[in-house]
Amino acid sequence: EPEVTQTPSHQVTQMGQEVILRCVPISNHLYFYWYRQILGQKVEFLVSFYNNEISEKSEIFDDQFSVERPDGSNFTLKIRSTKLEDSAMYFCASSEGTDQPQHFGDGTRLSIL
């Protein structure tokens, strides 16, 4: 069964550094998402992406964050000048359409030191 893949599985970074989290969505899906989950808390929406542009973003997704689809398969989340509170599990998801289920990857655990 097709799945969303994310790399790396774990990223450890010094505060203030930039990180790029990578995702390969399911190949025939058109909508891509990033969510995050702070340890022990609920999953929170960050951003959705369709047709090579951001279609929706949350209050969390400020100027520190950016997304990109650099080629036909990858979807990336860049976090600039990381802060301690950015430590969380970051999940990529994709769906065929807005009315179709969103399928999540296994996540990248981001630890900011």
Added chain:
Amino acid sequence: GQSLEQPSEVTAVEGAIVQINCTYQTSGFYGLSWYQQHDGGAPTFLSYNALDGLEETGRFSSFLSRSDSYGYLLLQELQMKDSASYFCAVRRRGFQKLVFGTGTRLLVSP
């Protein structure tokens, strides 16, 4: 804003049936999804309701009452592997994002 309420924890024994409730408050309600998440794992899609009534998928069923802003996930013939957290999530009309509840931790014992 939107809010979803779920019980924090539910316990049951193998072979039993358990119901996990979700009440929500949101404008422009479009649909209610259910996800399963094992510790350290990804949320896995289980079920989706946009219309009132029951949706059945194997051992799992989900119910929605839009007039009551209420839904539930029903798990039958519980197995040890069903021990996980279960999240309800709403979608609003015109928006793509899922807004997740705080999750219900299900503990299945022998």
